[in-house]
Amino acid sequence: MSAVRHRPGIQRGVERGMRTWQFVCTCGAAGDPHYHRMLAAMDMQRHVLDLPAVPEDQRCRVPRQHRVPHWERCDLCADQIPLWLGW
Ligand SMILES: [Zn+2]
Ligand SMILES: [Zn+2]
Numbered sequence: 862m863s864a865v866r867h868r869p870g871i872q873r874g875v876e877r878g879m880r881t882w883q884f885v886c887t888c889g890a891a892g893d894p895h896y897h898r899m900l901a902a903m904d905m906q907r908h909v910l911d912l913p914a915v916p917e918d919q920r921c922r923v924p925r926q927h928r929v930p931h932w933e934r935c936d937l938c939a940d941q942i943p944l945w946l947g948w
Contacts, residue, residue, distance in 0.1 A: 867912060867932060869905045871898065884908065 868887040874894055875881060882901035884892035892904030912932035921927050921935030929935040 867909070867930065869908055871901050871905060 865888045869890075870885060872883045872885050873880065874883060876894055879896055881894035881896060882898040883894040884890075884901045884904035886905075886908055890908050892901060892908075895901050895904075909930075909932060915932060915934050919934040919939040920931065921929040921933075921938050923938070924931065924935075927935055927937050929937075
C-alpha cells in the first residue's frame, strides 16, 4: 500500500510586503507563491488532476460522510461486500 497521502492545501505567506498564496501538498509537491489565490488554487487543481485515478469499485460512494478525497481509495466502501455476493 502506498503510504503517500495527498492533502493539498493553500498556504499564506508574505513576500516583499505583499500577501502570497502557495499550493502545498503533504506528498511534498508545492507550487510557486502567487499574489493571487486563484493561481495557487490552479496549481492545486493541476496536482489533483495528475493523481492516478482510483479503481471505480474502490472509490468512496459517500465522500461527504467518509471524508475521502476522490484520488484515494475508501477503505470503508471498498471493504463492503456487495449485498448480491452474500446471496
Ligand atoms: Zn500530493
Ligand atoms: Zn467511503
